[in-house]
Amino acid sequence: MSHVPSPMQASREGEEKLQENELNDLSEGESVISHHGNKFNSQQSTYERKSCCEKEADEDDVYHTSSERWVVLSALSMLILSHSISRIAFSPVAYTSAGFYRTEVNVINWFAIVYMILGFPVGFVTPLILEKKGIRFALIFGAYVNLLGNVLRCVSTISGLEQFWRLALVFSGHILSALVQPMFMFSPSLVASLWFGENQRALANSIASICNPLGVLIAFLSSPSLVQEPNDVPKMLLIYLIPTVLGTLLATFGIRRDKPETPPSASASIKNEEYCSGLKQLCRNKQYWLLFFCVGAGIAIFTVITVFMEQMLCPWGYSDYFSGVVCGSCLILSGILGAGLSGLLADRTKQFVSMTKTTFFLCIAGLGMFVFYQNHRRAHAIIATSCAVMGFFGLPLLPLGNELAVEMTYPIDPSTSSGMLFLGGQLQSVMLISVVQNVATPLSDQHVNSSSCHSWKEAHDHEMEISDLTVPCYILLGYGCLVAIVLLLLLKPDYKRLNAEQNKRIVSTDAKDVSTS
Numbered sequence: 001m002s003h004v005p006s007p008m009q010a011s012r013e014g015e016e017k018l019q020e021n022e023l024n025d026l027s028e029g030e031s032v033i034s035h036h037g038n039k040f041n042s043q044q045s046t047y048e049r050k051s052c053c054e055k056e057a058d059e060d061d062v063y064h065t066s067s068e069r070w071v072v073l074s075a076l077s078m079l080i081l082s083h084s085i086s087r088i089a090f091s092p093v094a095y096t097s098a099g100f101y102r103t104e105v106n107v108i109n110w111f112a113i114v115y116m117i118l119g120f121p122v123g124f125v126t127p128l129i130l131e132k133k134g135i136r137f138a139l140i141f142g143a144y145v146n147l148l149g150n151v152l153r154c155v156s157t158i159s160g161l162e163q164f165w166r167l168a169l170v171f172s173g174h175i176l177s178a179l180v181q182p183m184f185m186f187s188p189s190l191v192a193s194l195w196f197g198e199n200q201r202a203l204a205n206s207i208a209s210i211c212n213p214l215g216v217l218i219a220f221l222s223s224p225s226l227v228q229e230p231n232d233v234p235k236m237l238l239i240y241l242i243p244t245v246l247g248t249l250l251a252t253f254g255i256r257r258d259k260p261e262t263p264p265s266a267s268a269s270i271k272n273e274e275y276c277s278g279l280k281q282l283c284r285n286k287q288y289w290l291l292f293f294c295v296g297a298g299i300a301i302f303t304v305i306t307v308f309m310e311q312m313l314c315p316w317g318y319s320d321y322f323s324g325v326v327c328g329s330c331l332i333l334s335g336i337l338g339a340g341l342s343g344l345l346a347d348r349t350k351q352f353v354s355m356t357k358t359t360f361f362l363c364i365a366g367l368g369m370f371v372f373y374q375n376h377r378r379a380h381a382i383i384a385t386s387c388a389v390m391g392f393f394g395l396p397l398l399p400l401g402n403e404l405a406v407e408m409t410y411p412i413d414p415s416t417s418s419g420m421l422f423l424g425g426q427l428q429s430v431m432l433i434s435v436v437q438n439v440a441t442p443l444s445d446q447h448v449n450s451s452s453c454h455s456w457k458e459a460h461d462h463e464m465e466i467s468d469l470t471v472p473c474y475i476l477l478g479y480g481c482l483v484a485i486v487l488l489l490l491l492k493p494d495y496k497r498l499n500a501e502q503n504k505r506i507v508s509t510d511a512k513d514v515s516t517s
Helices: 007-061 070-087 091-101 105-133 136-153 164-183 188-193 201-209 211-226 229-254 274-282 284-315 318-347 352-373 380-394 399-410 414-441 468-489 498-514
Strands: none
Touching: 070 105, 070 136, 070 164, 070 188, 070 201, 070 211, 070 229, 091 105, 091 164, 091 211, 091 229, 091 284, 091 318, 105 136, 105 164, 105 274, 105 284, 105 414, 105 498, 136 164, 136 188, 136 229, 164 188, 164 414, 188 201, 188 399, 188 414, 201 211, 201 318, 201 399, 211 229, 211 284, 211 318, 229 468, 274 399, 284 318, 284 352, 284 380, 284 399, 284 414, 284 468, 318 352, 318 380, 318 399, 352 380, 352 399, 352 468, 399 498, 414 468
């Protein structure tokens, strides 16, 4: 007989079952809430990590270039241009200038040599000035000292001065300008590194660097036209004072700070090695010493050609107009074109080593053509063409060498690594100019009467000796060939700056990947 629960029991069992179901529902609800809470906390943690990574990545990747960089570059370019004009002003009219100062032509050559002699010791101090005082102070200080030097050169032409005081004043002016030359010539790589982005550095370096040969071109074009006779020298110096004043004003009011408020590249945001530490590292870098020797040789060869162009060609009947205007224009204008193209190509390809080797080798080929024909009469077309080849491939060597020096010595300060290359050029320039002056032989009597070099009997009581520079030219070519072989076979540096920037981009990319995962 089955048991039938009473109504009271049935009611009690129903209440117990209802309470049990409510407890189960509550437990499930707490589990759901707990699950969603954990999920929310996990999403919040992921979001915080993502935001942090994105913030770090943004800080690494966002670099800005200031429009002020073009003003700074223009000021530096004008300073280099005006300084170069004043430095080389007398070389295209060396014999005529010797007539005005009543001295020998070798004394006039010393107006250019003094820059090389003083530039070497002062160059060791210049990077320290740029490091401690900043590029703004260095450029403005250098601009005013250079202006004072040009004023003294003008004062030396005042009528009534004795020969001793004329020479003393003009030499003093050149000495002052020579003392600040490294401040201008060490700055292109530093300005490019501090103010310009990764894809504009080589171009900026090229623009500032080619102002040096551009100043040489202006002097080669203007000096023969301005100085037709000795008494025209004062007019030339007054006209050349104008770009010096403009450069000083542009530096004074255009350069407002040492570097932009935000770095333009990853390498610009990293502090460079201090000067003494960087100099020690350079001394231990064998590849840098190789570049120091080779690029310095290229600078020296170009310097010798520009200083002695007139004296190389006038014994063989070539006029000052041809040596200064025609050959100077071919040398410099083609060089400006070559430097501009090489700067754009280097920014795009980053092949600094290959381009440096190629330009040096082809420059020496042009030098060979010039050397073989410089003592041939009526070879105007060949000589002008050889000057164009030398310029097109030779002038890009300095900005390319500067960029390569910065790449292979990073994080050493750019003014130190590139500036020492310039000192290498100054040192070898002094050596080669000494060789040219001491190895040169007197021009034979049969060629003296047909030469276009001025004897200045009207300015002197004696006839000035004319030199044959054929043998020095061959020595110059042999030296260039030796350096080209060394450069082609032994230069194999690493691109440290580009590698550092690439590694930083990889780290930033990895951070972004982590943040999106």
